[in-house]
Amino acid sequence: MNITHAAAIIFYELFKREKSYPVDRLPAATSAEKESLTDYMDEIILKLGYPSHKSNNASLVFRRIIGRTFVSGREAHTLKGTLRRIKSRIKEINNKEEV
Numbered sequence: 001m002n003i004t005h006a007a008a009i010i011f012y013e014l015f016k017r018e019k020s021y022p023v024d025r026l027p028a029a030t031s032a033e034k035e036s037l038t039d040y041m042d043e044i045i046l047k048l049g050y051p052s053h054k055s056n057n058a059s060l061v062f063r064r065i066i067g068r069t070f071v072s073g074r075e076a077h078t079l080k081g082t083l084r085r086i087k088s089r090i091k092e093i094n095n096k097e098e099v
Contacts (some may be wrong), residue, residue: 026073026074027072027073028071028072029071029075033071033077033080034066034071034076036080037066037080037083038059038063038066040080042059044083044090045058047091047094048090
């Protein structure tokens, strides 16, 4: 585990202690919405040109995180939009480099 992972865990635990987050009132993301998120992330990882062993690991880690966390439908939609914009920007940069 690197320092960023450790920090994320610490901040998450602090957040849980200080705030109540009423997840019971939020509709959970469907498995299709979660699968869509992982598909977008896989496309981004592919476009970044990672070596295959790193891209496989990055994809697996993202799938595990999405699989074990509570993600509301709205959060999944917002995250999907962000990933879509990242994918679009990568495509723009790649197109400029080809010219």
